[in-house]
Amino acid sequence: MKSIYFDNAATSNPKPKIVIEAVQDYLKNICASPGRGGYGLGLEAGRIIFEAREKIRHLFNGPSEENIIFTPNVTYALNFALLGILKPGDHVITTSMEHNSVIRPLRLLEKNRNVEISIVKCNKKGELDPSDIIKEIKPSTKAIVFTHASNVSGTILPVESLPEFKNHTDAFIILDAAQTAGVIDIDFEKSGLDFLGFTGHKALYGPPGTGGLVMSRRAGKAIMPTICGGTGSRSDMEFQPDFTPDKMEAGTPNTAGIAGLSAGLDFINENGVDKIHKHEMKLTKIFIDGLKQIPKVKIYGPDEIEKRVSTVSITIDDSDMGELAFRLDVEYGIMIRSGLHCSPLGHKTLGTFPEGTLRFSFGYFNTEEEVEYGLNVIKELAQE
């Protein structure tokens, strides 16, 4: 039976060979604590982390290596930004397309710190009207946080409107780039971002256990640490150091994972974000065009292909999505994800709550043949 992976929005699979080799090389030949021991191997581990910071800074045009921190995943990155910035009584604006990695920490802050949340409604395709954000801005608005692209419908949200927001507020702008880092060009400095949360194991092709935050200079100064501990710096102090990246990176880092992420960034650079994006969107277009020919299939998200990333949610009339996903795997060897994709808000916006959708998400390693096969299978299932 075939084995086709269409769940790249969850994690990219396969990983490039150089990523697996970099992790292996680290575990075999280095394996020392970076920034702690002064011996050669410890310095080598420190160099791996610094180079990964350089590559991230370069990919997103971030302000400086010191303003890039590594975290266990993008969820931690977004939590660190929100918990590190929002104080009691602050107001935050977000959208109705967010993942639980944004809405759950906000609900916690609402409860624990009396943070006020405004959730701007996106339309039924998941599209955000930037003027709706601006309408919610008030003097107490401390942060605006939204996803760059929905992990449910693939809808891209308007990052190009950020400079306009800046005309109305000094609030920190936080972007959840979980679904876009590596496939859509992001210019941190030009966009006027304060925080960009990225994950290593999706479209940056790194291993799980990696992610991070790019911070503007003012954000790096303002953020308070959530997790404190040994940093290998200012070890004479019982308080967390107040400088980045140290203040945000406590304990022994996942250097094996970061070595793999660094190789993933090399893979991105060798192939080019643009080429990767074009390939994924070609597959997405073939898929959506094919789906439109199949009766009973409903496609969610924008009609225009350029308003999407390579994630497509569908439902099939008169079918149970969980059962279909199971059959796709067991009978046809197609791996996708059904359900709510950790985004109850997104599904409510799209009108697919609480049943959920079937989500297909393509990566750079998927082929046209795989997509055609997927379409044929869906056709077969929809006709039953």
Add this chain to the structure above:
Amino acid sequence: MKSIYFDNAATSNPKPKIVIEAVQDYLKNICASPGRGGYGLGLEAGRIIFEAREKIRHLFNGPSEENIIFTPNVTYALNFALLGILKPGDHVITTSMEHNSVIRPLRLLEKNRNVEISIVKCNKKGELDPSDIIKEIKPSTKAIVFTHASNVSGTILPVESLPEFKNHTDAFIILDAAQTAGVIDIDFEKSGLDFLGFTGHKALYGPPGTGGLVMSRRAGKAIMPTICGGTGSRSDMEFQPDFTPDKMEAGTPNTAGIAGLSAGLDFINENGVDKIHKHEMKLTKIFIDGLKQIPKVKIYGPDEIEKRVSTVSITIDDSDMGELAFRLDVEYGIMIRSGLHCSPLGHKTLGTFPEGTLRFSFGYFNTEEEVEYGLNVIKELAQE
């Protein structure tokens, strides 16, 4: 030149072959999001994590798999326990031998939540008199937190006194087992612990990016999440689920690392904690006995070998510790760590603040020959 690694208190090196292979196998052949996709590979990833939980439960005799959570390292584990339990006005007791992974989050809580801290002084060998803890207990005492063994002097703290503490208080007992998990038998249930923080990459022989918390049933119920986000469970809810382990594990976990940690636990089980401990202590005894013959060398920590783990801090009169560590690496190929080892409190207790010590820490892969070589080099350096 030789290449001898004596920095196992920072991270164990080398890693067992099965650990490296498990990580590689995961990245090559699985690489799916556990607990998210319902397809075969996703279930396989979930199985890897569940098995690792079983092995941790078994190693420490924890209450149940659900009460074991994985974290990026032990620093996060200890932060989660402290931040998740201590509320404004609570009192916490700790010791003067703690790592910054305990004292820094406590200093943060002191500032942000008005938590009151009592630091019980250990003696000049780093030894804790348990009655000094009991003297500090008061009605507002919510937690007692201490390290199982100092990462500076190797001094073991009296875990056997925990049941006695329980006669005086209902406070949560938190143990930092960073230096002992894998080398000293810990019976979680018998000890009366509420939280045990462990790290994966030290004496459990796993990769970096791994660690966790074992929680008692009452601790698992009481703990509040610090980081919120997608859990792959109750995805219909905008709030973090209130059950363990999900409430404490947000975002995509480091399954590659956990696969490696699971293999590290197999390595421990195959060899036996007891055998590992005996080997390390044999090396430690040879080292300390040898050091005693070298004039100018001062050894810190307990005199009795059974009151120690395999970490030995020394100073050499009339020498600069940083320079000595550098020469040990460059001229003799010996990797150790000088300085304050992220424990200003510990060094103040031992009387080695702010100059620090040379720290030698032995692992299961070190040999008697290596220790003898180390002794000869120290002799040479001390005679200069």
